[in-house]
Amino acid sequence: ETGVTQSPTxxxxxxxxxxxxxxxxxxGHNTVSWYQQALGQGPQFIFQYYREEENGRGNxxxxxxxxxxxxxxxxxxxxxxxxxxxxxxxxASSKIADQETQYFGPGTRLLVL
Amino acid sequence: xxxxxxxxxxxxxxxGAIVSLNCTYSNSAFQYFxxxxxxxRKGPELLMYTYSSGNKxxxxxxxxxxxxxKYISLFIRDSQPSDSATYLCAMSxxxxxxxxxxxxxxxxxxx
Numbered sequence: 001e002t003g004v005t006q007s008p009t010x011x012x013x014x015x016x017x018x019x020x021x022x023x024x025x026x027x028g029h030n031t032v033s034w035y036q037q038a039l040g041q042g043p044q045f046i047f048q049y050y051r052e053e054e055n056g057r058g059n060x061x062x063x064x065x066x067x068x069x070x071x072x073x074x075x076x077x078x079x080x081x082x083x084x085x086x087x088x089x090x091x092a093s094s095k096i097a098d099q100e101t102q103y104f105g106p107g108t109r110l111l112v113l
Numbered sequence: 114x115x116x117x118x119x120x121x122x123x124x125x126x127x128x129g130a131i132v133s134l135n136c137t138y139s140n141s142a143f144q145y146f147x148x149x150x151x152x153x154r155k156g157p158e159l160l161m162y163t164y165s166s167g168n169k170x171x172x173x174x175x176x177x178x179x180x181x182x183k184y185i186s187l188f189i190r191d192s193q194p195s196d197s198a199t200y201l202c203a204m205s206x207x208x209x210x211x212x213x214x215x216x217x218x219x220x221x222x223x224x
Binding site for chain 1: 117119121145147149154155156159162201203205209211212213216217
């Protein structure tokens with residue numbers, strides 16, 4: 001059974017740029033959730049995707065957007081990067097019938113300069 | 114006030130000690146309660162999952178949920194240096210898929 005994978009592992013961008021992060025869900029899972037984890041804090045829910053549509057969103061502005069593909073992989077896009085967007089971005093996958101049991105990938109560490 | 118409160122620690126214990134980690138919450142709609150372990154620069158790893166109130170045991174780990182007090186705990190018996198990590202509690206209301214995390218408690222188990 002393949003676990004959740006994310007790419008890239010690290011990324012450095014400058015303020016105002018755009019970034020795309022990628023996630024491959026665990027085999028057999030059909031939902032993907034994205035979280036932002038600032039240093040020293042717990043992860044914060046950004047949004048969840050199911051059947052290629054957004055299925056719930058946290059308190060994040062519209063410049064955070066996502067996609068889910070037919071193979072259940074997903075992308076997180078962030079436009080107009082701000083310094084406060086520097087964080088570890090985590091992807092988690094689950095089955096829609098058991099959404100609370102989420103398995104996380106290793107994360108992408110984004111630094112905005 | 115945050116929906117989920119967790120003492121960030123750090124908590125330092127000798128090897129073999131019993132560790133108690135706790136979270137409190139304010140949202141009575143929470144039905145699902147999870148504990149994750151996160152090593153430095155890694156993603157969170159699901160340790161325990163409990164639905165509603167009660168206890169659940171898995172090896173050296175025991176999770177307790179007291180919904181009347183809005184209080185959850187994770188106990189680690191015979192703690193090992195390899196248990197040194199940040200422990201995150203997480204909660205969710207029914208069928209939302211949105212996990213609300215505590216800040217995490219950093220645990221160090223000294224040999």
